[in-house]
Amino acid sequence: MKHISSVQNALIKQVLLLKDKSRERKKSGVFIIEGLREIELAVKGKYTIETIFYYADIFPKEQLEKSDLKASQYIEISKDVYQKIAYRETTEGIIAIAKGKENTIDKLIFNNKNPLILVAEAPEKPGNIGAILRTADAANADAVIIANPKTDVYNPNIIRSSVGCVFTNQIATGTTSEIIAFLKSENIAIYAAILQDAVAYHTQNFTTPTAIVVGTEATGLSEAWRVASKQNIIIPMQGEIDSMNVSVAAGILIFEAKRQRDFK
Template sequence: MSKKITSLQNVYIKNLVQLRDKSRERRKTGTFLIEGERELSLAIKGGYELETILFYPELFSKEQLINFTNLQANVIEVSKEVYQKLAYRETTEGILGVAKSKENTLTDLVFNTKNPLVLIAEAPEKPGNIGALLRTADAANADAFIIANPKTDLYNPNIIRSSVGCVFTNQVAAGSTKEIISFLKAKNINIYSAILQESVEYHTQDFTKPTAIVVGTEATGLGEDWRVNSTQNIIIPMQGEIDSMNVSVAAGILIFEAKRQRAFE
């Protein structure tokens, strides 16, 4: 029998609003909020532990909860007002979950191949760009997505939403640029930095060996450490009037060239 909460003044509901809105609260509790059936299913598949499931029965029936009933999670029915208070998206499905965060450290990464393909983004700030990069990594079935010098936490609801749950489908890690470079070198992974200086056109390079594709922001590009430590700096030749493109578009071009060379293995 599920518990029921109907009051907006309920302390637990107030705490969940803070969890949704405040990175500090997510770090303090080691938990975060997930909205949507697909996102919850992907989180479970990705090995995330759900503490609580909240549902609004007019949108998400008790029968639909069957897929989640084998979990050791508390189940709470909520009123329309409570659900609307917690829901982040305009079009919504009537179900939310509270999940435990992962550490997302470099040491947690496990490569199941001797020839990994890794996508790295340095200091991306916009949740929409991070979400798009996660979708790109998932689409290419990259072995890992790594954020260097992160500016926001991975469990920001905007990242979960814009990644359509791909934050859960990828192996994800974060660290400083220096830590990541040391990690890649220790694993003998070639570093291809998308940077203008001392660069060659991307399609001239061999990405069939262990490879890390590194991209920076449109505003500042990649830092000096990537330039001097890369196996080769690479560029996408621009043929129009502008000299840059969206970071997730650039990442997609580069990582799918690597996939093409690997015959989409």
């Protein structure tokens, strides 16, 4: 196994770029994963692990050898290097470089003939995206589609906040018009969380092929979704405000669909 002790090493400099720059992740086609559980979920999600870095004082070589992790190369790194490239305050001593996937609409495959899909338009905060992915995983949704994404799905904040669910969900990105066209071509009914012309969400039937669409708290969904929607839906609110966190709203709506499907 190789050993790197200098933070000036070319490969370590690339890791830093991958951590901080979406452009670098897109250009190179690779990204970084920190943490054993996250790396294991990436392997489960059939991601290719190219390189594993480990700091032996936290993650001993013997532990690595006993694990099922497979990579093209394994590199032991010094404390200085690890502290430089580690992203999280609570660390596990292991970081990987993995090859990204083409998360385009045409790559989606539905093994379920009655898919349940969660769509989020232009979510800005990686923490919200991560929470949406965790919710979709918990509900066993067939896919998460992000319309007009503001960041790539391999942003370290998304990986961290999703607790690795970014690797176990089927994910696609595209423009709003591309996604609407795809959903219509697959005969998937669109239910958009929009105030205009809306009815209470629990009055609708989500037991057929369904896409539930949510937007940001600040701007909501674009007009295209209102026009394309089979029915606009709202979560009745009884307090002083008329909106809630997008990941919370997504959770309420997707689990109503699950409730209906489980007890129909």
